[in-house]
Amino acid sequence: MLDTIMERADQIRELGPSNEALGKLDDKAVQILRESGAIRLLQPKEYGGLEVHPREFAETVMTAASLDGSTGWIVGIVGVHPWEMAYADPKVREEVWGEDPDTWIASPYAPMGVARPVDGGYIFNGRWQFSSGTDHCDWIFLGGMLGDEDGKVAQPPRSLHLILPRSDYEIVEDSWDVAGLSGTGSKDIIVRDAFVPAYRTLEYHKVVEGIAPREAGLTNPTYLMPFSTVFPLGISAAVIGIAEGALHHHLAYQRGRVQITGTKIKDDPYVLYAISEAAEEIKSARLALLDNCSRMYDKVAAGQTPTFAERAAGRRTQVRAAWRAVQAMNEIVVRSGGNAMRKDNPIQRFWRDAHVGLAHAIHVPGAVYHVSALTDLDIEPPQGPMRSMI
Numbered sequence: 001m002l003d004t005i006m007e008r009a010d011q012i013r014e015l016g017p018s019n020e021a022l023g024k025l026d027d028k029a030v031q032i033l034r035e036s037g038a039i040r041l042l043q044p045k046e047y048g049g050l051e052v053h054p055r056e057f058a059e060t061v062m063t064a065a066s067l068d069g070s071t072g073w074i075v076g077i078v079g080v081h082p083w084e085m086a087y088a089d090p091k092v093r094e095e096v097w098g099e100d101p102d103t104w105i106a107s108p109y110a111p112m113g114v115a116r117p118v119d120g121g122y123i124f125n126g127r128w129q130f131s132s133g134t135d136h137c138d139w140i141f142l143g144g145m146l147g148d149e150d151g152k153v154a155q156p157p158r159s160l161h162l163i164l165p166r167s168d169y170e171i172v173e174d175s176w177d178v179a180g181l182s183g184t185g186s187k188d189i190i191v192r193d194a195f196v197p198a199y200r201t202l203e204y205h206k207v208v209e210g211i212a213p214r215e216a217g218l219t220n221p222t223y224l225m226p227f228s229t230v231f232p233l234g235i236s237a238a239v240i241g242i243a244e245g246a247l248h249h250h251l252a253y254q255r256g257r258v259q260i261t262g263t264k265i266k267d268d269p270y271v272l273y274a275i276s277e278a279a280e281e282i283k284s285a286r287l288a289l290l291d292n293c294s295r296m297y298d299k300v301a302a303g304q305t306p307t308f309a310e311r312a313a314g315r316r317t318q319v320r321a322a323w324r325a326v327q328a329m330n331e332i333v334v335r336s337g338g339n340a341m342r343k344d345n346p347i348q349r350f351w352r353d354a355h356v357g358l359a360h361a362i363h364v365p366g367a368v369y370h371v372s373a374l375t376d377l378d379i380e381p382p383q384g385p386m387r388s389m390i
Contacts, residue, residue, distance in 0.1 A: 115160055
């Protein structure tokens with residue numbers, strides 16, 4: 001897969017400005033991803049997918065993101081949805097992929113809607129932000145809260161993942177006007193009184209606790225990994241890949257650059273120090289993310305289920321890896337000179353993309369670090385929002 005992406009590297013790189021100008025991926029970029037199979041890495045073999053080790057998925061995301069941030073982000077976000085669809089009800093999997101196994105699925109999972117129970121399913125309403133790549137998807141995963149008879153959130157709260165076809169939701173145009181990752185087209189979604197059959201839903205607690213894939217009879221370790229490891233993996237990998245792209249363009253730009261003082265970069269020990277430090281930090285971020293992924297895979301492959309404390313530590317590694325890469329990138333971007341901020345210099349786009357990617361809720365360190373430290377101290381973290389990303 002990496003070889004296929006690299007064969008099209010020049011095309012992916014050149015489409016970056018077009019993606020940004022369009023506010024979504026250029027159709028040419030989408031075609032490259034379809035032809036490469038990048039979105040089908042985690043899709044079941046039953047539908048022609050590749051069922052790869054999630055490490056290979058992350059490496060592909062990083063490579064694509066190093067060429068263009070928005071393209072890599074779509075590989076990381078849209079590319080992870082086949083992983084969850086693998087253990088959804090067979091009937092909905094056939095609806096999604098039966099006629100076209102290359103059908104793309106969007107999200108978000110944030111529980112911004114309410115699903116009111118009715119005979120055979122739910123009446124669903126809500127509005128969601130940040131549906132990356134949604135213009136190119138025909139189905140969507142949406143997070144929702146179980147409602148009562150009046151359509152209010154039932155108590156105690158229960159979260160669902162609901163699967164809807166394109167005909168059941170509205171994409172809000174012009175709802176993605178942002179400073180970075182503009183090419184992801186991460187627009188708002190509205191659902192009004194859509195009927196969602198029960199077989200098109202997944203109980204969130206069964207997803208996050210790893211119950212759902214086991215109930216579905218899946219045995220490939222790829223599908224037995226924790227949701228809180230696999231879902232953030234593509235997002236964090238995209239951010240690290242973007243930092244790698246910034247480093248690549250920084251080096252290309254600095255090779256022949258002469259500062260306003262007349263000093264060539266190759267003769268400036270302070271910039272050279274920053275380059276080496278940033279290169280090592282970004283590489284370390286990559287290795288930490290991949291190592292965390294492999295350790296989780298090896299654990300489930302050995303027939304074990306990661307504990308909550310292990311999942312929390314894994315999330316800490318993901319968050320820290322993303323921050324580490326972006327902080328390292330900042331050190332070299334500020335040493336690239338004012339011309340690096342011109343719109344025709346890709347350094348500034350990678351810099352903006354990385355910061356918007358780091359702002360994703362998956363990368364907020366507060367609760368993750370808090371919970372991870374508590375578990376390290378053998379203290380059970382309280383139930384509630386603090387545990388929601390773990």
